[in-house]
Each structure stands twice: as C-alpha cells, then as structure tokens.
Amino acid sequence: MAHHPVIDICDVSFRRDGRDIVRNVELKIERAELVALVGLNGAGKTTLLSLLATLAVPHGGQIYIDGVDAVAYPAQARARIGVVFQESALEMRLSALDNLLFIAQLQGLRGRTARRRVDELLGVLALDALAGTPVQSLSGGQRRRVELARALVSRPPVLLLDEAALGLDVCARHAFWSEIRTLVADGHAVLHTTHQAEEAREAHRVVVLDHGAVRADGPWRSLCGPISSAIRLHVTDVGVACRWLAARGYAVKAEADAAVVSCTDPQASLPTLLQRIPFEVLGADIVTPDLMGVIAHWTGTPRQETPPARLAAKAAQ
Structure with a gap:
C-alpha cells in the first residue's frame, strides 16, 4: 500500500467577500507529528x-x-478528524458521560x-470521578479535557486544535498538553494554532502563515536560526559599556539603560562576559527569539517589543 501523509494540503485557496483568506497553501503532515500553525490575527x-474539518x-x-x-468525500474525511475549536461544542x-x-x-x-469507548476515554483523561457532573459545573x-475526549471518541488519526488551551491556568494547560503529547506518541497527527511560544517550541514543526500564505515551515530551532540572540546588560553608564565592548570586537548597540550584545549562544557567553567586563552590571537579560519575533522575521511584519524576563547577574568586580 502506497504511503501518504495523513494530512495533505495541495495548492489550497479560499476567498471570502472577494478577498483571499487562504492562498495556495501546500502542507503535508505525517502520523505521530505535532505541527504548530502560527501567525498574526x-x-x-x-x-x-475549517477547510480541513x-x-x-x-x-x-x-x-x-x-x-x-476531503472535497469530494467530506463525510468520509470527517470520520477521520477530531476537532477542538475555541468555542465549546x-x-x-448534560454530564460529561452523557456528552x-x-x-x-x-x-x-x-x-x-x-x-466501553467512553469509559476508556474518561479513564485516560482522568475524568472518571467527574463522569456524572454537569459540564456547566x-x-x-x-471542560477542555471533556472536549478532547469528545474529539477522540472515534479514534481519529487527525486532531485539529484551534487555540484549544486558551484560557486555561498553568496546571490545566500542562495537563492538557501532556495528553496531546501522549496522543502524538500513539500515532495521531496533530495540527494546532497557537499564540504561545512554549507550545510552538514543543511542536515537531512550526508553520508560519501570513495573509493566508505559508511563509516558513520547519523546526523551531531552524526558524530561529536567522534571528540574532543577545545579552542585554543593564549598566550605570551605557556609553562606557558600549565603547569597551566595541573595542573588544563585540557587536553592541545602546539602549536607554543597557548595552545589548549580539551573540549566537548568549547563555554560554554570559558567564565569561561578566567575568571580563570591568564596569558595574546591575542585571542581565538573555534575549532569545520569541514567537512574535519569529513571526515578524518570516513575514516582514513590524513587531512591538515586550520586555524580557530579568536575570539576576552579579556585578563584575
């Protein structure tokens, strides 16, 4: 039997009100593959x-x-798909069991x-004790775990998630994605939209969509490759810091209260740099590409900078 991708999108376009919403998309996804679909609103x-579903x-x-x-035989295709959209279905x-x-x-x-199938899903998703509870409670x-169970009743090879973990707290999000990773390991193909960098990083591939067209497709690391990382040094005198760094061959630029040093591996470079510099460092940020940075790079869309988390750094003596 010939091999085929479990999702195969071939030159697909879609228009609404005379406007191209999806433009000539080509995308193939294999079994046991987790693919993140990212892009601006x-x-x-x-x-x-929606086209896939x-x-x-x-x-x-x-x-x-x-x-x-899926175009000629939508009912047959639908039987192979589980969907979790943003809005609850x-x-x-009704109770979780009755749903x-x-x-x-x-x-x-x-x-x-x-x-038997419903009891199996309730057990796998740790919903046994909640089986008789109305969903509204x-x-x-x-609820998201019940939504996921609902999508898996027919054991579909394809799972589509549209911001499925939106609004969940940290613990609930972790539990939800733990189940998704188990499903992928069991052979399901999962395509999910996300605005979360962590969810994109954990995918096998990240597909960047812009104005309905695919701009990039690859592992997170490869998409980040062309985007520079940096060390942001918060110092008392930016001018002095920048001159010292530039004189020693560092690619550096000045910000209001920091000297920003571009480098390929900031985590490895930071300890050595802190040992060498003769001026006081109040703190340091390691700046690596985030999701908005990746989208901005591959789409050419300007982005608004968000302040990175501050890493404590001992002042060099």
Missing part, C-alpha cells in the same frame, strides 16, 4: 482548520485526510461498544 489559521470548501486545490479526498446541561455517549452514538457506536481545564 487574520492570517488565515482558523479558516485553514470540511466546514468550508476550498475555491482551489485539494485536501486529503488519511488518503481520503459541549451541551452544558460523550451522545457523540459516540452520532458516530455510529452503540450499546456496550459506546460505553466543571472547571475550564476539566
């Missing part, structure tokens, strides 16, 4: 997921889901088969 991310029909190109032509008045049993029946599971993280 309006880049076309949610529209692309057969909720919209492309105006050009082809989409194959697990080898099925749960019935709030899952309902979707199981819609997907053709009956009787004991449906109950669950926390945000618990």
Whole structure:
C-alpha cells in the first residue's frame, strides 16, 4: 500500500467577500507529528482548520485526510478528524458521560461498544470521578479535557486544535498538553494554532502563515536560526559599556539603560562576559527569539517589543 501523509494540503485557496483568506497553501503532515500553525490575527489559521474539518470548501486545490479526498468525500474525511475549536461544542446541561455517549452514538457506536469507548476515554483523561457532573459545573481545564475526549471518541488519526488551551491556568494547560503529547506518541497527527511560544517550541514543526500564505515551515530551532540572540546588560553608564565592548570586537548597540550584545549562544557567553567586563552590571537579560519575533522575521511584519524576563547577574568586580 502506497504511503501518504495523513494530512495533505495541495495548492489550497479560499476567498471570502472577494478577498483571499487562504492562498495556495501546500502542507503535508505525517502520523505521530505535532505541527504548530502560527501567525498574526487574520492570517488565515482558523479558516485553514475549517477547510480541513470540511466546514468550508476550498475555491482551489485539494485536501486529503488519511488518503481520503476531503472535497469530494467530506463525510468520509470527517470520520477521520477530531476537532477542538475555541468555542465549546459541549451541551452544558448534560454530564460529561452523557456528552460523550451522545457523540459516540452520532458516530455510529452503540450499546456496550459506546460505553466501553467512553469509559476508556474518561479513564485516560482522568475524568472518571467527574463522569456524572454537569459540564456547566466543571472547571475550564476539566471542560477542555471533556472536549478532547469528545474529539477522540472515534479514534481519529487527525486532531485539529484551534487555540484549544486558551484560557486555561498553568496546571490545566500542562495537563492538557501532556495528553496531546501522549496522543502524538500513539500515532495521531496533530495540527494546532497557537499564540504561545512554549507550545510552538514543543511542536515537531512550526508553520508560519501570513495573509493566508505559508511563509516558513520547519523546526523551531531552524526558524530561529536567522534571528540574532543577545545579552542585554543593564549598566550605570551605557556609553562606557558600549565603547569597551566595541573595542573588544563585540557587536553592541545602546539602549536607554543597557548595552545589548549580539551573540549566537548568549547563555554560554554570559558567564565569561561578566567575568571580563570591568564596569558595574546591575542585571542581565538573555534575549532569545520569541514567537512574535519569529513571526515578524518570516513575514516582514513590524513587531512591538515586550520586555524580557530579568536575570539576576552579579556585578563584575
């Protein structure tokens, strides 16, 4: 049997109100692959997921889901997809158990088969004790786990997540993504949109979308490669610091209260630099590319700088 990507997007375009929303997108995703889709608001991310979920029909190109032509046979493609969108698809008045049993029946599971599958998911996602609880009484993280269970009832090879962890606290987000990584390890292909750098870093690949077109596609490290990292030294006299650094061959620029030194490996360079410099350092920031920096670089879009976390640094003696 010939090998095929589990998601295969071939020259897909989509227009709305005479405007191109998705433009000639080519994207292939394999089984057991986690791919992050990033871009500014309006880049076309949610529209692309809607096309994959057969909720919209492309105006050009082809989409194959697990080898099925999703444009010609949307029902067959839909049976191979689980979706978690930003907006909840749960019935709030029903319990977690009844929500899952309902979707199981819609997907053709009956009787004991449906109950076994639902019980399995409740166990895997640590929802056993909450099975009888109305969804409206669950926390945000618990609801998201029920949403994920709902998407997995039919064991779909493809999982689409649109900002699925949005609004979750740190613990709930960690638990949610732990489950996603387990699913990927089990062979599911996951495509997710995100505005979180941490979620993008942990993906196998990051796809940058801009005005509906793919601008970059690769591992996080390779996308960050062309973007310079730096050490920001907070000092009492920026002019003195910059002159000293420049005289010793460092690429440096001045900011209001800091000298910014460009380097390829700031974490490795910082200790040596602090030992060498003769002036007082009040603190140091390690500046590495963040998600907005990556998007800005690959799309050519200006970005607003956000202050990095301050790292304590001992003043050089």
